[in-house]
Structures are given as C-alpha cells and as structure tokens.
Amino acid sequence: MDGHVVDTDLRRAAVWPGLRAVLPAPDPRAVIIDAGGGSGGFAVPIAAAGHAVTVVDPSPDALAALRRRAAERGLAERITAVQGDLGDLVGLVGAGRAQVLLCHSVLEVVDDPPSALAEALRVLRPGGALSLVVPGAAAAVVRHAVAGRVDEALAALLDEGPRPRGVPRRYSTAGIATLVRAAGAEVLEVHGVRIFADLVPAERRADPGAAERLLRLELAAARHPALRDLAAQLHVLARRPGPGPAPPSLSASSSLPSSVLSSSAPAGGSGAGGR
Ligand SMILES: C[S@@+](CC[C@H](N)C(=O)[O-])C[C@H]1O[C@@H](n2cnc3c(N)ncnc32)[C@H](O)[C@@H]1O
Numbered sequence: 452m453d454g455h456v457v458d459t460d461l462r463r464a465a466v467w468p469g470l471r472a473v474l475p476a477p478d479p480r481a482v483i484i485d486a487g488g489g490s491g492g493f494a495v496p497i498a499a500a501g502h503a504v505t506v507v508d509p510s511p512d513a514l515a516a517l518r519r520r521a522a523e524r525g526l527a528e529r530i531t532a533v534q535g536d537l538g539d540l541v542g543l544v545g546a547g548r549a550q551v552l553l554c555h556s557v558l559e560v561v562d563d564p565p566s567a568l569a570e571a572l573r574v575l576r577p578g579g580a581l582s583l584v585v586p587g588a589a590a591a592v593v594r595h596a597v598a599g600r601v602d603e604a605l606a607a608l609l610d611e612g613p614r615p616r617g618v619p620r621r622y623s624t625a626g627i628a629t630l631v632r633a634a635g636a637e638v639l640e641v642h643g644v645r646i647f648a649d650l651v652p653a654e655r656r657a658d659p660g661a662a663e664r665l666l667r668l669e670l671a672a673a674r675h676p677a678l679r680d681l682a683a684q685l686h687v688l689a690r691r692p693g694p695g696p697a698p699p700s701l702s703a704s705s706s707l708p709s710s711v712l713s714s715s716a717p718a719g720g721s722g723a724g725g726r
Pocket residue numbers: 486487488489490491492493507508509510513535536537538554555556557560561
C-alpha cells in the first residue's frame with residue numbers, strides 16, 4: 452500500500468475497523484452476504500481479503516459494475532452477484548446460513564425498514580453478525596446550519612414536515628439501536644462514520660498527508676459518544692442472538708490498522724459471525 456488516502460477511503464474508513472472485528476477468518480465455506488452491496492465498494496475488498504461474498508442488489512447496472520470490478524481484480528470466483536431486494540434475501544440465499552450480513556446505505560431507502568431488516572436478519576445463523584450503515588440525523592442539522600440554511604437546519608432538528616420523495620431517512624443513535632433490537636438483533640456497538648470528513652473543505656484535505664491526519668481524527672472520534680452522534684453515517688454492529696462465539700472485543704478494533712489507510716483489503720479478524 453502506498454499510504455495515500457483517496458476520498459473514497461476517507462468516507463468509508465471508519466467502517467472498516469468494526470467490520471473487520473466481525474468478519475470470520477477467511478474461509479471459502481463461510482457465508483457473507485452484502486445486501487444492497489451495489490458495485491462492490493465493500494464486497495470487493497472483503498473478497499480480496501480471502502472471503503467469498505454474495506452481493507444481493509436490485510440494480511442490474513450496479514451488479515454489472517460489480518462483476519466488472521471483480522473480474523478486473525481477479526476475484527470473480529469469490530463474488531456472487533444476485534439480483535434481488537432486501538426483503539427477498541431468505542428466498543435468495545436461505546435462512547440461518549450467514550456468518551455476516553452487511554447492509555450498508557440501504558435501509559434508509561427501503562419502503563418499510565423495520566420489517567425489511569427483520570426479514571433480512573433471518574439469513575444470519577444464530578450468533579451471526581450484522582454490519583449496518585445508515586445516515587445520521589444530527590449530521591443533517593449541522594450541515595444545513597454550516598451552509599447557512601438555517602430554516603432547513605431547524606426543520607431537520609425538529610423533524611418537521613413530510614419527508615420529500617427520494618430523500619433518505621435519517622436515524623439517531625438511539626433510534627437505529629431501537630430499530631435493530633426490534634428486528635431481533637443484539638446491538639454490540641454504534642460508531643460514527645464521516646464525523647468531520649464532509650465538514651472539512653476539499654482544498655484542506657487535498658494532499659495525502661492532510662487526508663491521512665483527518666482519517667486518524669475520524670477513527671479516534673468514531674466512538675466518542677458526543678461526536679459519534681454528529682456523524683454523517685452511523686455504523687451499527689449487531690448480532691443475532693443464539694449460541695455461537697461471544698461478541699468480539701470491538702474495542703480491540705479501534706486502533707488504526709494500516710490497511711484502512713489504503714484501498715487495499717482489510718485482513719480478516721476474529722469473528723462474532725462464527726463458523
Ligand atoms: C448507496 S448504494 C450503497 C452500496 C453499498 N452498500 C455501499 O455502501 O457502498 C445503495 C444500494 O442499495 C441498493 N438498493 C436500493 N433499494 C434496495 C432494496 N430494496 N434492497 C436491496 N438493495 C437496495 C441500490 O441498488 C444500491 O446499489
């Protein structure tokens with residue numbers, strides 16, 4: 452790795468430590484599902500680390516891009532692309548089979564998030580892990596205010612008015628934790644993702660050194676309770692109850708592994724997902 456951080460890394464970087472902590476050691480028999488995985492922003496690096504990943508996504512274009520990226524990286528055999536919806540997961544991949552279910556930046560756009568998540572969780576085996584990323588509610592207030600859109604900031608704060616068509620839902624930390632529990636999972640941790648990345652002007656994070664320092668700040672702040680709640684995205688790690696390995700020590704994942712500084716793959720960690 453060259454140590455350089457491109458913007459995509461910065462926007463995703465704070466997801467990797469928690470995700471690494473719930474991924475099992477690479478094993479071709481392990482079942483990892485990326486629901487709404489799109490063109491493989493997470494699935495491709497996970498496959499590059501030695502895992503087999505099944506991406507389920509309704510978009511044929513995203514799946515075509517995923518297949519192209521997988522082929523370009525020599526990972527076609529490790530990535531299975533399946534067209535389908537969050538609500539179809541059990542029918543597509545079977546119930547109770549997966550060690551890890553990723554659901555990143557999807558729940559906020561589905562029609563009925565509580566029932567879609569409850570249905571999706573059925574693919575996890577007991578003890579299997581959920582990695583969920585959703586937009587944070589407080590971030591919208593801060594971003595409107597910083598841009599001088601004070602009325603919009605106040606409306607977002609008071610959660611007033613109907614949600615305009617096409618605008619994704621946003622969640623507070625407490626709200627998403629409640630939703631995950633109601634869907635039947637135990638919440639292990641909630642991290643903030645992109646607490647500062649969107650607030651720092653592009654020209655101030657242009658050079659790799661600045662971006663890397665900002666990344667260190669992001670990772671250090673990810674679990675700070677007050678700062679986490681301001682994040683553009685909330686990363687929830689949860690677990691389907693039942694026998695299986697104890698939840699991992701997620702605190703061990705809060706250090707800064709060098710691999711998150713590049714677009715290279717994360718190494719597999721010990722897993723809540725079990726075998
Ligand atoms: C913002 S992209 C996120 C892609 C990827 N998870 C990531 O974080 O990089 C949202 C993805 O969700 C997919 N999607 C939209 N509605 C969905 C649904 N009902 N079920 C599953 N995926 C859906 C879209 O096709 C798109 O690929």
